[in-house]
Amino acid sequence: MSRIALSACASESFVLEQPSSVPKVSYARVNGLRQALVVRALRNSGYEYMTNHRNPISLLQQIRWYFTQYRHASRACSYRLYLFHNDQNLPVGYGALQLREERLCLTECVGTLHRGRGYGKAILAALIEIGRREERELVAEIWASNERSIRMHRRMGFVLSSTRQHAGQDLHTYFLNVSSMHE
Numbered sequence: 001m002s003r004i005a006l007s008a009c010a011s012e013s014f015v016l017e018q019p020s021s022v023p024k025v026s027y028a029r030v031n032g033l034r035q036a037l038v039v040r041a042l043r044n045s046g047y048e049y050m051t052n053h054r055n056p057i058s059l060l061q062q063i064r065w066y067f068t069q070y071r072h073a074s075r076a077c078s079y080r081l082y083l084f085h086n087d088q089n090l091p092v093g094y095g096a097l098q099l100r101e102e103r104l105c106l107t108e109c110v111g112t113l114h115r116g117r118g119y120g121k122a123i124l125a126a127l128i129e130i131g132r133r134e135e136r137e138l139v140a141e142i143w144a145s146n147e148r149s150i151r152m153h154r155r156m157g158f159v160l161s162s163t164r165q166h167a168g169q170d171l172h173t174y175f176l177n178v179s180s181m182h183e
Helices: 003-010 033-044 059-075 119-134 147-155
Strands: 013-016 025-029 079-085 091-100 103-110 138-143 159-166 169-176
Touching: 025 119, 033 059, 033 079, 033 091, 033 103, 059 079, 079 119, 091 119, 103 119, 119 138, 119 147, 138 147, 147 169
Parallel strands: 103 138
Antiparallel strands: 013 025, 025 079, 079 091, 091 103, 138 169, 159 169
8 A cells, every 4th residue: 555545544533624615524534333323324314316325224234334344444444434523513424435446436425404505515625635635536426317416526626437327327427636636
């Protein structure tokens, strides 16, 4: 593993400085079952937009996933999950990064009670910053019907690379080359 990836993977907690148009968030890497269960609740509030498992996740499924997959992948830095909190320390969403073929595949989710307030943009900005620090291209898969997410990713610099059929629907793949971004 490269030194860049290892140092970024070791980072556990951040406060993200954002322009005034984006809400202030803090985030920390999920390192316990309790945090993973908070992520489950946030994720289940918007499961219809997920590109992989498009059904609610049960408590047992999340516990099994945490102990049999997440802890190992997190230690290996092949999968990282971050829980985001607002300035009142309430969980508002999460972001995930999965290392695949030297690229970071990202997922972000904002809880339904917190949508439309700029948290999605704040979460995406944090994931982009991690990718920039690690000098890795970012990949996002987004359902063609999720116009709000597509618009946000495009505004943040993502470019459509391809479209394929998945589960009977169009799934877009977007890339962001962070090496071309300025510090």
